[in-house]
Structure formats: C-alpha cells, structure tokens
Amino acid sequence: MSALHAHPVFITKYRRPVCTGDMLTYCEHTVREICGQPAAALVEFNGQADQLHPLLAYPPVLISTLVPRLNGRTAHAVRREYTGRCNRAHMRGHP
Numbered sequence: 001m002s003a004l005h006a007h008p009v010f011i012t013k014y015r016r017p018v019c020t021g022d023m024l025t026y027c028e029h030t031v032r033e034i035c036g037q038p039a040a041a042l043v044e045f046n047g048q049a050d051q052l053h054p055l056l057a058y059p060p061v062l063i064s065t066l067v068p069r070l071n072g073r074t075a076h077a078v079r080r081e082y083t084g085r086c087n088r089a090h091m092r093g094h095p
Contacts, residue, residue: 002059002060003057004057004058004059004060004063005043005055005056005057005058006055006056006058006063006066006067007053007054007055007056008054008056008067008070008071009051009052009053010051010052010054010070010071010074010075011050011051012050012051015050015051016050017048017049017050018049018050018082018085018086019047019048019049019050019051019052020049020085023078023081023082023085024045024047024052026077026078026081026082027045027047027052027074027077027078028042028045028047028054030073030074030077030078031045031052031054031070031074032045034066034069034070034073034074035056035058035066035070038058038062038065038066038069039058039059039062040056040057040058040059040062040066041056041057041058042054042055042056043055043056043057052074054070
C-alpha cells in the first residue's frame with residue numbers, strides 16, 4: 001500500500017476575495033464528498049478569502065483525474081449555492 005498525498009491550491013479568479021467562512025465550510029464538505037467517490041480522502045482542509053488548501057491522500061494514478069474533478073465540481077457548486085456573492089465580487093473586481 002502506498003501513502004501518496006497532494007496539496008493542490010485552488011485560487012479564485014483574479015484572486016478576488018470572495019470566500020466567506022460559510023463558503024469555505026461548504027467547499028470543505030463538497031471536496032470531502034468528491035474525494036469519497038474515487039477512494040481518495042480529504043486529510044485536512046484550510047482556506048482564505050481567495051484560495052482553498054485541501055490536503056488529499058489518494059491511491060496511485062488517481063491524482064490526474066481527482067484534481068480537475070475537485071476544481072470543476074467545487075467551483076460549480078459554489079457558484080450555484082452563492083450566486084449573489086460571486087456575481088457581486090465579479091462586478092467590483094478587476095476585469
């Protein structure tokens with residue numbers, strides 16, 4: 001058995017500080033759910049207003065499919081759940 005870990009960092013578009021405490025909690029639950037499907041595990045989760053820091057344990061060869069899945073599904077879920085906050089940040093921020 002191998003013990004592989006990855007620490008991808010997901011950054012908001014244009015590094016806009018849109019993530020609130022509620023959004024970070026929501027992202028953690030979403031990442032944990034996604035990790036459970038392909039037999040990966042969320043070891044630790046942290047974040048700031050403009051970035052997410054999951055620490056993942058995963059089986060060999062899975063990271064190439066896990067990280068894009070986490071990025072896409074988490075971003076989609078957050079935009080769906082927090083539409084107003086994400087849209088306001090987009091309008092106030094840089095282009």
